Amino acid sequence: MTSPPGYVRSARRSAKRANREARVPGKRKEESPLESRGVREEVIEALRGGPVLVAFSGGVDSSLLAALAVRALGKERVRCVLLDSPLVPRRAVEEAKETAARLDLPLEIVASPILRDDAFRANRPDRCYTCKKASSRLLKEVARREGVTTIADGTNLSDLDTYRPGLAASDEEGVCHPLARAGATKDDIRRIARECGLPFWSKPSAACLATRLPYGSEITEEALARIEAAEEVLQDRGFSQVRVRLHGDVARIEVSPEELERLFRMRDEVVAALHEIGFAYVALDLAGYRSGSMDEVL
Numbered sequence: 001m002t003s004p005p006g007y008v009r010s011a012r013r014s015a016k017r018a019n020r021e022a023r024v025p026g027k028r029k030e031e032s033p034l035e036s037r038g039v040r041e042e043v044i045e046a047l048r049g050g051p052v053l054v055a056f057s058g059g060v061d062s063s064l065l066a067a068l069a070v071r072a073l074g075k076e077r078v079r080c081v082l083l084d085s086p087l088v089p090r091r092a093v094e095e096a097k098e099t100a101a102r103l104d105l106p107l108e109i110v111a112s113p114i115l116r117d118d119a120f121r122a123n124r125p126d127r128c129y130t131c132k133k134a135s136s137r138l139l140k141e142v143a144r145r146e147g148v149t150t151i152a153d154g155t156n157l158s159d160l161d162t163y164r165p166g167l168a169a170s171d172e173e174g175v176c177h178p179l180a181r182a183g184a185t186k187d188d189i190r191r192i193a194r195e196c197g198l199p200f201w202s203k204p205s206a207a208c209l210a211t212r213l214p215y216g217s218e219i220t221e222e223a224l225a226r227i228e229a230a231e232e233v234l235q236d237r238g239f240s241q242v243r244v245r246l247h248g249d250v251a252r253i254e255v256s257p258e259e260l261e262r263l264f265r266m267r268d269e270v271v272a273a274l275h276e277i278g279f280a281y282v283a284l285d286l287a288g289y290r291s292g293s294m295d296e297v298l
Contacts, residue, residue, distance in 0.1 A: 040068065040192050042182035047072040052150045053143045055135075055175070056080035056107060057088075058096025060203050061154030061186075064193045065179060066105050069152070080105045081142050083135050085112040086224045087208040091232065099200055112138060121219045125165070125298060127210060132166030136173035151175045158186040163295045204241045205291060212245050214294055226277055233273045239263065241289045249280035257288035 043065070050073040054066045062080075069078045082088075082096050093109070100107035112135060114120055120130045139151050153170060155177040160167070170177075179189060186205075193201035209224045217223075223246055230244040230251055239259055245252040251274050255263050263270065263284060271282045285293075 039179075039182045039184040039188050040196075043068050043178045043184070044072040046178045046181060047150075047152070050150060051077035051079070051146075051148045052152050053079045053081055053139060053146065053148045055139055055151065055153040056082045056096065056100070056105070057154070057206070058082070058092060058099045058200075059154065059206055060193060060200055061156055061179060061189055063099050063103070063154075063200050064189055064196075064198065065152060065154050066100075067103055067196065067198060068178075070103070070105065075104065075106060078106060079142075079146055079148055080107045081139060082107060082109045083112040083138060084109050085114050086221045087112075087114065087131075087210055089209065089228045089231070091235070092206060102199070108142070110138065110142060115219065115221065123210065123213055123215055123217055123219050125215050127215070127219075128164060128166035129169045131208075131210075132169035133173065136170050136175050139175070140173060152178050155180050156184050156186055156189055162292055163298065207291070211292070211294060212243060214245075214247060215297070217246070226279070229277045230274050230279065233270060233277070234263075237266065237270070243289055243293070245285075245294065249278075250283055251279040251281070252283045252285050254285045254287075254289040254293065260284070260286070260288060 047069050050069070052069050052073065054062060054069055056062045056066055066078065066080050080100060082093070084093060097107065097109075099105075114131055114134055117130060117134060120127060120134070136151070143149070143151055151174065153175055155167065155170070156179040160180065184192070190201050209227050210219050212227045213219060213223060227244050227246055230253075231242050234242045234244070234253070234255065239255050239262075241256045241259075243254040245254065253263070253270075267282075267284070274282045287293075
């Protein structure tokens with residue numbers, strides 16, 4: 001097995017170092033994050049003082065953060081901003097609008113020109129850093145316009161153990177992470193959302209469509225559209241946690257392990273649909289869905 005290129009190894013080391021540096025002081029590892037006042041109360045306390053702009057995606061993390069921010073500050077002192085681009089599936093945008101409307105959150109959708117960035121399109125292993133740097137600066141522009149001094153995102157403690165070079169970029173731009181600071185893991189966030197009666201508590205994890213492309217493959221609108229269309233084929237057939245990884249003309253499908261058998265039974269239907277989208281070959285990843293599978297080569 002050959003070693004990855006030098007720039008890949010360097011990006012990997014930098015990301016690990018950035019994640020360590022992004023860790024916030026707080027709970028001891030052995031302490032339950034729901035002890036003492038609890039994560040919910042700690043997040044609410046951290047947000048007091050506001051106003052705050054929440055980097056909003058409609059996912060579980062940012063939606064809970066926004067709901068807690070409104071509870072801490074009142075609706076008039078909270079702004080939710082979704083940065084829209086071809087990286088975000090249209091279905092995800094509509095779901096984010098629905099979540100914001102259901103929770104009565106003030107939501108603004110701002111177009112992001114990230115695909116004009118040649119460094120981002122090149123899709124090197126530090127792609128996430130490039131994107132987060134640009135998106136954080138765009139959020140800061142919106143915050144200045146609205147007279148808001150605090151920008152918060154839904155980063156949680158579980159994120160700090162994964163390959164996320166964008167964390168360093170958001171930290172450099174002054175974006176805060178109240179959920180991580182309170183010691184909240186992904187499981188904690190789902191539990192708190194459920195306890196609060198929020199309907200999105202079980203929503204599957206999502207990531208931008210660029211994560212479906214191997215590092216070094218150019219990120220284009222055409223490639224992103226093919227991926228989005230392929231994932232919709234599976235979502236429309238009831239598969240909840242889905243990724244379609246693009247390898248040239250090959251679609252590598254990841255679904256939850258418990259859904260592999262059902263997908264295999266309907267393989268002819270799925271293959272025909274993906275052929276129509278433009279894929280020459282359709283492969284099923286027998287390892288099933290796992291977050292960040294494109295990072296396994298680093």
